[in-house]
Amino acid sequence: RAYQPMGRAVKAALGAEQVYILGTLAGGGTHGLPGTAGVAVPPPAPGTLEASLLTLNTPYAFVSLKHQAAGQQLTAYAFDYQPLAGPWSEVVDGFLFLRSVAPPHWLAADSAAAVADTSAAAQAARRTPPGSLNPAPGRAGSTVRRVVQVADVSGLRTVRGVVLDQRSRRAVPYAAVVLPGQGQGTVADASGRFALPLPGPTRLQVSSLGYDAATVQSPVGNEELTVLLAPAAYALDAVRVLGSAPPTPEAILKNVVRRIPANYEQQDYAAQVYTHRRLSNFDTLKLEVETVSRLRVPAGFRHFTRGFLGHEDDVFQQVEQRHVVAQQGRLINTIAEADKYGNPQGYLLAAADPIRTAPLFKPGGAKKFLLKLDSQRFQGADTLYVLSFAAQKANLRSAGTYLTGVYQGRLLVRRRDYAVLRYEALWQDDTAQVNATARKYYGRPSPIARLYANVYTDDRTTHIVDYAKAANGRYYVRRSVGQSASAGRQLGQKPFHTQSFTESYFAPLPAPGPAPAPPAKGPRPVAPEVPYRPEFWEGYQRPGGALARP
Secondary structure (H helix, E strand, C coil): CCCCCHHHHHHHHHCCCCCCCEEEEECCEEECCCCCCCEECCCCCCCCHHHHHHCCCCCEEEEEHHHHCCCCCEEEEEECCEEEEECHHHCCCEEEEECCECCCCCCCCCHHHCCCCCCHHHHHHHHCCCCCCCCCCCCCCCCCCCCCCCCCCCCCEEEEEEEEECCCCCECCCCEEEECCCCEEEECCCCCEEEEEECCCCEEEEECCCECCEEEECCCCCCCEEEEECEHHHCCCCCEECCCCCCCHHHHHHHHHHCHHHHECCCCEEEEEEEEEEEEECCEEEEEEEEEEEEEECCCCCCCCCCHHHCCCCCEEEEEEEEEEEECCCCCCCHHHHHCCCCCCCCCHHHCCHHHHCHHHCCCHHHHEEEEEEEEEEECCEEEEEEEEEECCCCHHHHCCCCEEEEEEEEEEECCCCEEEEEEEEEEECHHHHHHHHHHHCCCCCHHHHHCCEEEEEEEEEEEEEEEECCCCCEEEEEEEEEEEEEEEECCCCEEEEEEEEEEEEEECCCCCCCCCCCCCCCCCCCCCCCCCHHHHHHCCCCCCCCCCC
């Protein structure tokens, strides 16, 4: 008879200006209408909040979601004893957990109220207790179910944002916005704007060709998310300008080429390589895979396409571990398939070392380029040259690939030994020539028509390589990052907007090992399937940091 609603007790403790939304959870017992035996509370499934609280072995517990689980994805039976997953901290401030519950029961009559009240109002009150729409079973009346609006606990809400250039504050069009490791994401429009359903505050990775990828947290509220991307060309270490007179850019590049035999490995060598690839078309993730491989590079390897008619020495890659994070269709292995996702530069491990494969670093290569010394800098005890290059005529002899319209980039060169510490390059395909050939042969029974089946509005690739010095004093590729974007349509079919991202980390091995059997002439064979071994990946320390788990 002295019953006080829990909400009133909480409100009295908070004060007039405070609001607290308290939810309740049950670990077992029964639930139902007053005076009934009730229905059994369903056993909490493993992984739910109730199951975790049951392990405490206490009659009750309190969880402050705002302090202990803000933005986390939780599954609870808080509504109608049905499991619902979502960011519960956006629905309630906290949960009161009761290990066992039972339906309310009527207070037994005491000596002060022993005389039965037979009035019609009292009988009606007993039949339909205040606040109840469902008369007790066996009584007169039909069950009425009230439809009410409750909070959306599906866990998804649309987050809107815009991607901007950090320096110019202009929009970055068609940037990729993904949930790392989960196979979900979208692509910004031409104005850099995007919309993505997200389960509460979520970590996002935003990337675009020519920019360093940025990792951001989606907002808790409804405010628009602004993502600033730093141009990759400005990603050099913090330095200051040194005022001494430098050599000419042509002399710098000639010294780089002259010192290659002393600075870089000329014999057979081997490395362990961790690679993370992501391929998408518009906002559909086609493939995300990570591998650990053993790479053997022969002394005579100088071109990733194996030279004229494919007769030169080839690299040998043995995939030892593979983890397919997301996949639509089969794995993509060959150069022909890689071409669908942009230039193989940076995509294939055979093209990861431009010092070995790029015509820029061949004797006499400087004659094919316009060179400019951007700056002379000082870092610690080292003087660094930042050298820009641009092919005078982008073709196979200067860029290393066919149908190239633009090939340009920058080098970071250490003056002490003229070693290249960083290589940055941009390729743009000659889309005018490709499109003209495709339209000329469209519909003809010709192999050229099959080879040139697409027309492009844009097709570009960036490749960034960092070099480090090994224990033997020679430099090796430490990290290779390739990104490509290709927009257009296949003649007579739907348009496409494909993007690829490939990041590889190299660790030299002490011995190259025995040479493999000579490769067959023609295209590289498709790599064999490698089983997924979770025990390896659970303990593997990824060089680029852990992938977000789905």
